[in-house]
Amino acid sequence: MTRKQKKVLIRVIISAILVVGLRITFQFADVNKYIELVCYLVPYFIIGYDILKKAVLGIFHGEVFDENFLMAIATVGAIALGEYVEGTAVMLFYQIGELFQSYAVGKSRRNISELMDIRPDYANIYEGDELVQVDPDDVEIGTVIVVKPGEKVPIDGEVIEGTSTLNTSALTGESLPREAKAGDEVISGCVNMSGVLKIKTTKPFGDSTVSKILELVENSSMKKSHSENFITRFAKYYTPAVCIGALALAVLPPVINIIIGNPAAWSKWVIRALTTLVISCPCALVISIPLSFFGGIGGASAKGILVKGSNYLEILSQTKYLVCDKTGTLTKGVFQVTEIKPAEKYTEAELLKLAACAENYSNHPISKNLKEAYGGDIDPADVPESGIEEVAGHGIIARVSGKEVACGNIKLMKKLGVSYFTPDKTGTEVHVAVDGVYAGYILISDIVKPTAAKMVSELKANGVEHVVMLTGDAKKVADSVADELGIDIVKSELLPADKVAEVEKLISEKGEKEKLAFVGDGINDAPVLSRADIGIAMGGLGSDAAIEAADVVLMDDDPAKIATAMKISRKTLRIVHQNIVFALVVKFACLGFGAIGFLNMWWAIFSDVGVMILAVLNATRALKFKE
């Protein structure tokens, strides 16, 4: 609790004790009404002096109809009518509600900053021979900083000395350690786990990853959602409207009574009017909506998902079309051996070794993949360089341990007159024949990320109707990936400019309320990212371009995070809608009952403070997200 909150709490306790004490005392002691009034005014002013002051100042400044005014009029009115306990209690509960609200908001703000606990407090630099701690802001580019085990890397840079493992969980939400050695680029915000690292900074602190992320999260509540704007506008007209309504309720029925010759019954109608004033306070709505969004954004950032504004969280929840790039988003974008199919008499290992040996001297990317997959050492004596014959566009024929090994595509096999297997999967095929006899094939392809299929199915379970894949790759490759993942629309063989056109076409075809999200790696697809209703960039860690261009940034490149982001956004919006509906229904119901005299002041207090507390508690659920 802050000092301000503690002060209010003390005032609440003192005046609560006084009110209860007075109530009990006057139960037994019969005193003059005016003495009673003076006694109750003590706790009333203790708890309400600041509200009364604000209400008076507000009138002088032309801000007549605000909640301070509502409370001041309602309580002064109640006391004037002899309802001392009720008048004081309304003020007391209003302050308790305000205190609770400020405490809850402060707590979620702190929770979120703890989730985002990546801000480094200092950097270690050498001054002469001595290591000193300085403000990271004062460190210039090119300075050597020292990061000890357990410390955060304060500034982006390049390791010049030392090896260690870095924990990126504060940035990505995943505790997957990264290796760091001399020559590696490291980003700020990671925690050094084992060895001492000397790092030469490549950026000032203000441009480092950690500063950018913090700025992004802090500024996210500046971009307000429709729901928030709606509530602000609503409150602007609602409060004055209620005040005028209450005034009418206090004056009109007695006046009509007088005209038609009945007793005026002023106090009855004034009390009803005051009751409606207390009910009508818009606090529950005004606070709980931004709090829900703030919680949602905070919860997402703890999962390594940065959302740049409440509006984007809102759009995300309305996404019906999710368009994604294939390479780098759904697939790893790295080619690897994915299938080894030996013919009879060979094992997988033997086949792989033959191919790796034959390709030993080649610099072709495929050769590298083969050698990587084989992993063992190749004795150059087994594969004399003189025995290598390259057949352009077909492959290689090499002498390996005295045997003639032909290694290449189908055309090479045909040329040698060797019969071969036809793979049923797509990819780059490497067929191998030994001394004119087929030995099998090895398939090299881009591998699909392990969580990509889960992402597609979870998206569909969470309201996304169409998952669209765009790719520059051949139709056959694209179709097989789409099949494997359950993607329903595929557009293949696209040039980068075609992707924008395809997205525009989808946008023009879809309905106004159906939103389109695009997911890319943020490097080549900035135009598409900005054209879509919402642009999601993957692998934001270390890529400034992605962070700049996108509305939502996934810190690592796990596609399952897209589904997580979608779920968080839907949960947040669900909470927002629950709060709007709950608060409005209770308020309007109570207003109606209050106006016809079914509710007393105590119910009015509940419908104001109680509803607000429930709405705030509901809003804080947005912060916590479990898979």
Place this chain on the structure above:
Amino acid sequence: MKKYKIEVDCANCAAKMEEATKKVSGVKDATVAFMAQKMSVEFEDGVDEAKVMKDVLKACRKVEPDCEIYL
């Protein structure tokens, strides 16, 4: 566009500050984020920002006497 740290107690008050700031001459647009306790102000071209911000603070104090803007 400049950002300022602020201190304000209630969400409705923050909305009132935003309204008030937008009306100050020299201010093109303004946003107050209650949750972040921050205010961002876009100025008209060629105005003295420090002077405008003084007016902004005055305008905000009128609608919400408890508020603070750290200039």
